[in-house]
Amino acid sequence: MTNKPLTEPQKKQSDSIVDTVLSGQHGKHSFQTVYTYIHTRIQRGDWQAHAKLPSVRQLAEDTGMHRLTIFKAYQHLKDDGHVYARDKSGYYVQPPTLQVLTNEAELGLPLFQGNLGDLHRIQVKYQFSQALITPNLLPNHYFAEYVKQVFDLYPKLLGTYAPAQGDLELREMLQHYFTDTSQFHVHADEILITTGAQQAISLIAEVWIRPGDHVLIESPAYASALDVFQQKGARLVPMTINANGYDLAQIEQAMKQYKPRFFYLNPTFHNPTGICISAEQRKQLVDLAAQYHCLLIEDDTCQDIYFGQKPPLPLFAYDTEGYTIYIRSFSKYVSPGLRIACIVARPEWFTSLLAAKSLADGGTPLLNQKVFLHYFTSTRLQQHIEKLRIALRIRFEMMDEELSSTGWYYEPPQGGFNLWVRLPDHLSVPELLARCLKQSISFVPGSLFDHHESSKQYIRLCFSFASEQEIRTGIQQLVAIAKDMESNSSE
Amino acid sequence: MTNKPLTEPQKKQSDSIVDTVLSGQHGKHSFQTVYTYIHTRIQRGDWQAHAKLPSVRQLAEDTGMHRLTIFKAYQHLKDDGHVYARDKSGYYVQPPTLQVLTNEAELGLPLFQGNLGDLHRIQVKYQFSQALITPNLLPNHYFAEYVKQVFDLYPKLLGTYAPAQGDLELREMLQHYFTDTSQFHVHADEILITTGAQQAISLIAEVWIRPGDHVLIESPAYASALDVFQQKGARLVPMTINANGYDLAQIEQAMKQYKPRFFYLNPTFHNPTGICISAEQRKQLVDLAAQYHCLLIEDDTCQDIYFGQKPPLPLFAYDTEGYTIYIRSFSKYVSPGLRIACIVARPEWFTSLLAAKSLADGGTPLLNQKVFLHYFTSTRLQQHIEKLRIALRIRFEMMDEELSSTGWYYEPPQGGFNLWVRLPDHLSVPELLARCLKQSISFVPGSLFDHHESSKQYIRLCFSFASEQEIRTGIQQLVAIAKDMESNSSE
Numbered sequence: 001m002t003n004k005p006l007t008e009p010q011k012k013q014s015d016s017i018v019d020t021v022l023s024g025q026h027g028k029h030s031f032q033t034v035y036t037y038i039h040t041r042i043q044r045g046d047w048q049a050h051a052k053l054p055s056v057r058q059l060a061e062d063t064g065m066h067r068l069t070i071f072k073a074y075q076h077l078k079d080d081g082h083v084y085a086r087d088k089s090g091y092y093v094q095p096p097t098l099q100v101l102t103n104e105a106e107l108g109l110p111l112f113q114g115n116l117g118d119l120h121r122i123q124v125k126y127q128f129s130q131a132l133i134t135p136n137l138l139p140n141h142y143f144a145e146y147v148k149q150v151f152d153l154y155p156k157l158l159g160t161y162a163p164a165q166g167d168l169e170l171r172e173m174l175q176h177y178f179t180d181t182s183q184f185h186v187h188a189d190e191i192l193i194t195t196g197a198q199q200a201i202s203l204i205a206e207v208w209i210r211p212g213d214h215v216l217i218e219s220p221a222y223a224s225a226l227d228v229f230q231q232k233g234a235r236l237v238p239m240t241i242n243a244n245g246y247d248l249a250q251i252e253q254a255m256k257q258y259k260p261r262f263f264y265l266n267p268t269f270h271n272p273t274g275i276c277i278s279a280e281q282r283k284q285l286v287d288l289a290a291q292y293h294c295l296l297i298e299d300d301t302c303q304d305i306y307f308g309q310k311p312p313l314p315l316f317a318y319d320t321e322g323y324t325i326y327i328r329s330f331s332k333y334v335s336p337g338l339r340i341a342c343i344v345a346r347p348e349w350f351t352s353l354l355a356a357k358s359l360a361d362g363g364t365p366l367l368n369q370k371v372f373l374h375y376f377t378s379t380r381l382q383q384h385i386e387k388l389r390i391a392l393r394i395r396f397e398m399m400d401e402e403l404s405s406t407g408w409y410y411e412p413p414q415g416g417f418n419l420w421v422r423l424p425d426h427l428s429v430p431e432l433l434a435r436c437l438k439q440s441i442s443f444v445p446g447s448l449f450d451h452h453e454s455s456k457q458y459i460r461l462c463f464s465f466a467s468e469q470e471i472r473t474g475i476q477q478l479v480a481i482a483k484d485m486e487s488n489s490s491e
Numbered sequence: 492m493t494n495k496p497l498t499e500p501q502k503k504q505s506d507s508i509v510d511t512v513l514s515g516q517h518g519k520h521s522f523q524t525v526y527t528y529i530h531t532r533i534q535r536g537d538w539q540a541h542a543k544l545p546s547v548r549q550l551a552e553d554t555g556m557h558r559l560t561i562f563k564a565y566q567h568l569k570d571d572g573h574v575y576a577r578d579k580s581g582y583y584v585q586p587p588t589l590q591v592l593t594n595e596a597e598l599g600l601p602l603f604q605g606n607l608g609d610l611h612r613i614q615v616k617y618q619f620s621q622a623l624i625t626p627n628l629l630p631n632h633y634f635a636e637y638v639k640q641v642f643d644l645y646p647k648l649l650g651t652y653a654p655a656q657g658d659l660e661l662r663e664m665l666q667h668y669f670t671d672t673s674q675f676h677v678h679a680d681e682i683l684i685t686t687g688a689q690q691a692i693s694l695i696a697e698v699w700i701r702p703g704d705h706v707l708i709e710s711p712a713y714a715s716a717l718d719v720f721q722q723k724g725a726r727l728v729p730m731t732i733n734a735n736g737y738d739l740a741q742i743e744q745a746m747k748q749y750k751p752r753f754f755y756l757n758p759t760f761h762n763p764t765g766i767c768i769s770a771e772q773r774k775q776l777v778d779l780a781a782q783y784h785c786l787l788i789e790d791d792t793c794q795d796i797y798f799g800q801k802p803p804l805p806l807f808a809y810d811t812e813g814y815t816i817y818i819r820s821f822s823k824y825v826s827p828g829l830r831i832a833c834i835v836a837r838p839e840w841f842t843s844l845l846a847a848k849s850l851a852d853g854g855t856p857l858l859n860q861k862v863f864l865h866y867f868t869s870t871r872l873q874q875h876i877e878k879l880r881i882a883l884r885i886r887f888e889m890m891d892e893e894l895s896s897t898g899w900y901y902e903p904p905q906g907g908f909n910l911w912v913r914l915p916d917h918l919s920v921p922e923l924l925a926r927c928l929k930q931s932i933s934f935v936p937g938s939l940f941d942h943h944e945s946s947k948q949y950i951r952l953c954f955s956f957a958s959e960q961e962i963r964t965g966i967q968q969l970v971a972i973a974k975d976m977e978s979n980s981s982e
Binding site: 057071117134140148151156159162199227231335337359364367 | 546547548558559561562576608623624625626627629631632634635638639642643646647648649650651652653678680681685686687689690693715718719722813822826827828829830837838839841842849850851852853854855856857858859862
């Protein structure tokens with residue numbers, strides 16, 4: 001190769017970034033110089049799809065610029081969909097997708113290419129993508145008063161570490177709470193306090209998943225959990241969930257065939273579909289788990305967020321054989337700023353989880369646990385949850401009303417935060433999202449909950465974050481955009 | 492085997508726990524029945540050293556007892572050193588060690604057999620084992636007042652999630668703080684907030700260690716970090732640290748030979764030895780790291796806990812090549828109840844760490860970050876740190892005074908929380924610990940910081956937790972016990 005005479009195009013490929021930088025507008029916006037340099041070379045094909053790009057270190061050395069400047073340029077290139085990053089390995093050229101090529105030209109606007117986290121970072125006026133409760137629905141002032149009282153109770157609170165398993169007083173409270181509300185017969189020793197449900201999922205993955213292990217998941221499923229399992233090298237086997245609940249024959253077949261490490265599931269007001277699995281299926285599922293020695297990891301966030309009747313008891317309450325590990329999160333509706341969740345597991349599973357928690361962070365901060373304990377058990381909070389249910393139900397009904405003219409299909413949820421809406425086949429979800437984002441409206445396309453085609457015509461609309469007025473206006477606009485797309489396509 | 496006629500001993504081996512339970516004192520203390528059953532069978536040799544014991548599930552099924560009862564029996568058997576647990580695999584017979592056999596008989600008291608965590612769980616009056624600052628030395632009331640003010644500043648604090656990287660306001664404060672105090676030129680984008688240093692260590696291990704990788708550690712070293720590295724499958728290569736600092740030739744040789752993933756080190760008032768590495772060695776070390784492309788993981792907990800002169804700048808400040816990743820913890824001396832620490836890393840290392848943090852828990856709770864931010868920057872806290880240094884120095888001097896009659900060797904530390912004391916060769920450290928624990932005095936035997944023989948004659952005495960009076964009385968008693976042992980052995 002090196003002996004060949006340089007032809008004109010090859011000469012171009014050897015363009016130096018040093019020249020570019022020296023000739024360019026060095027200074028405050030120097031990252032843009034780097035951005036332009038890399039983008040131009042990708043555009044003209046010097047670097048092909050999936051080619052490894054020069055390292056941050058290398059470019060910093062070549063240009064004498066700070067590494068952070070180069071890094072910033074790569075971050076912008078990534079945000080704009082020109083490059084992608086691979087952990088510890090560097091940056092690569094993002095191949096243009098067919099969708100981008102066709103739609104960008106047609107629409108004159110870029111399609112959203114990122115993951116759930118990327119979508120959540122986009123600031124919009126009409127927020128239907130994040131399944132969070134707006135802080136306006138939480139009793140903030142009351143909470144602030146409460147924290148002050150907790151300090152009076154425990155004057156040395158901030159000078160003390162919590163045990164790795166969690167504060168005993170809190171675990172004993174939860175023991176009684178579960179007995180009273182969920183008919184669990186559980187001991188405080190079987191409860192582990194975690195920093196949010198995300199940490200609970202991460203610890204379980206750390207303990208049970210080895211590369212190549214099979215894990216059953218729901219299809220569609222909560223994306224952040226799947227990221228954790230995949231990062232540990234799990235092979236994910238999707239199990240259908242729909243208005244009929246699970247397909248138990250499919251689950252039995254998968255347990256038999258794959259001997260999975262566990263089935264991660266969210267049976268109560270499932271995210272994203274809002275489905276609530278019947279008591280009958282819950283019983284059958286724990287029987288299957290015992291028969292095939294397959295752990296059930298039950299992620300339960302919405303147990304308290306029901307609109308009419310209480311949901312059936314958690315799987316854990318039906319499980320006499322001890323194959324269920326129960327994750328209960330209180331973050332979303334009690335206090336996102338505290339991040340309190342817990343894992344309930346029988347002794348034979350518990351030791352490994354506790355060891356993993358000790359290594360992970362040595363224990364959730366005591367401040368958060370004590371504040372949660374006293375706040376959660378206060379009469380006022382329990383009254384607040386009553387009000388919250390009503391407020392969420394009203395928001396759901398408003399969204400339902402605004403969508404009524406569309407004829408789009410969805411099961412009205414009996415609890416939770418989301419509507420899982422099937423769009424007509426001729427409506428392009430990526431295009432709808434692109435148009436909505438441009439008008440400051442966000443939702444989550446179904447494809448982000450699923451690697452399969454089956455969810456690609458769905459969207460998740462969250463009704464717990466936007467205000468009532470925002471729901472009215474935002475959904476009206478979304479529907480208008482969809483109608484506009486339909487009338488254009490039928491022309 | 493099954494066709495052989497049962498001889499008497501074999502018949503005994505088939506003793507059923509069901510018979511034992513039925514004949515025993517079933518009821519409130521039924522775990523003791525299970526304990527006695529298993530202990531007896533181990534004692535008489537039915538189950539040999541390292542034999543797998545019946546599972547919790549199996550025994551629960553056989554006896555009809557609750558699994559928790561069986562579990563409790565195993566926990567007590569484990570605490571008493573009769574069995575050991577292996578994650579996910581069950582319980583095994585603990586082989587009796589020579590020490591136990593000889594010393595238990597001689598002393599009439601059990602030797603301590605556990606790890607650092609087990610030792611810390613023992614409640615004693617004279618606490619010289621945990622390297623913590625007593626809550627009495629922290630400004631608790633002031634802190635409580637402060638938290639109330641923080642809620643006035645951010646009324647919706649508890650309704651809000653923090654970003655995974657950490658609160659931007661806090662990271663910007665730390666950026667300026669590092670520039671002012673440690674001459675770091677670092678950007679807020681290069682700072683990741685973690686829940687304590689333990690999480691920082693855990694994330695770094697998650698990102699960089701694959702099973703079989705070599706990791707350089709100090710010898711002796713902070714035990715909880717080593718547990719994390721070993722759990723990830725690292726091969727630990729110990730590097731000497733002593734009054735002369737590091738042996739740079741040894742480190743260079745190890746970097747060359749093993750191509751380690753990183754060197755985990757604690758150069759400022761090192762735990763357990765209290766040694767502070769010179770500026771000269773710090774410079775040489777960052778040069779070696781760059782030369783051999785070996786990351787340095789600098790764990791810095793005691794930067795602010797100096798008795799006289801400030802320590803040299805962190806390695807990170809000397810490192811122009813970007814091979815240092817800096818962990819700074821504020822938990823111990825600012826507020827253990829908050830658990831705020833951070834990782835500072837250059838962009839090329841940062842992306843992977845942030846991804847690991849997102850998967851691990853999605854972000855440290857916002858409450859803790861905002862409280863820390865305002866508390867840490869208050870004039871009053873900075874004045875408090877001044878007083879804390881004096882208080883710790885006084886406690887060190889008291890301990891020093893009480894040990895002066897012994898002639899035991901130790902380097903007087905210039906900061907930190909610990910004294911690393913070499914006992915005379917003829918003094919048995921396990922026996923001293925056993926005798927001290929019996930008199931409600933605790934310290935950490937050197938062997939827990941080291942898998943090698945070199946630290947077995949050392950003990951770590953922490954002077955930051957006990958009160959001044961407890962230091963006087965406790966150390967006097969410890970010295971008396973040692974003198975008694977010496978006079979007995981010379982008889």
